[in-house]
Amino acid sequence: MTAHRSFRRPAAIAILGVASIGLAACSSNDRPQADLAAAEVSTIGVNSYLWRASLEAVSFAPLLQADSAGGVIVTDWYANPSNPGERVKMTISILDTDLRADALRVAASRQVNQAGSWVDAPVQAATVQKLEDIILTKARELRRQAIAG
Known part of the structure; x- marks a missing residue:
């Protein structure tokens, strides 16, 4: 026994x-729902919250390129109908899979119409910073919504 x-x-x-x-x-x-909404979400090659927030932030402008694997969004020139003598073009680069401020880089070009031709003009640093803030705020909001379910 x-x-x-x-x-x-x-x-x-x-x-x-x-x-x-x-x-x-x-x-x-x-996985628990909170894990799915973790700060590091990279099913598309870069942080999906930053990607979605970036696309939403520049949705007013026509897109030239949107590469989710490389994390690059490039808009075509956009002129605000209320100010047709000025146009902007933006490039957004998402550099990481983490939802962090340093994982986002925004660059903008600006032109003004002088005597019928477009001439390069300076972009205020505050303008680029404001767009970065809008994207980061929206990305964090998307993450919070995903956590809340």
Whole structure:
């Protein structure tokens, strides 16, 4: 009887071990909602919250390029109908899979119409900073919404 009992114990431990491995494998596929909304979301090559927020922030302008794998968005020239003598073009680069301020780079070009031709003009640093702030705020909001479900 002792030989039979000593055989049962290792078998029971082995079965429990296999079952726990199976459960661990299941839990990695069924992640809690908060994990899905983690700051690092990169199913498209870059942080998806930054990507979506960037697209939304420049949705008023026509897109020339939107490369989600490389994280680059380039708009075509856009002139505000209320100020047709000025136009802007933007390039947004998402540099990381993390939702961080330094993972975002915004560049803008500005031109003014002088005597029928477009001439390069300076872009105020505050304008670029404002667009970065809009994107980061929207990305954080998207993340909060994903966490809340």
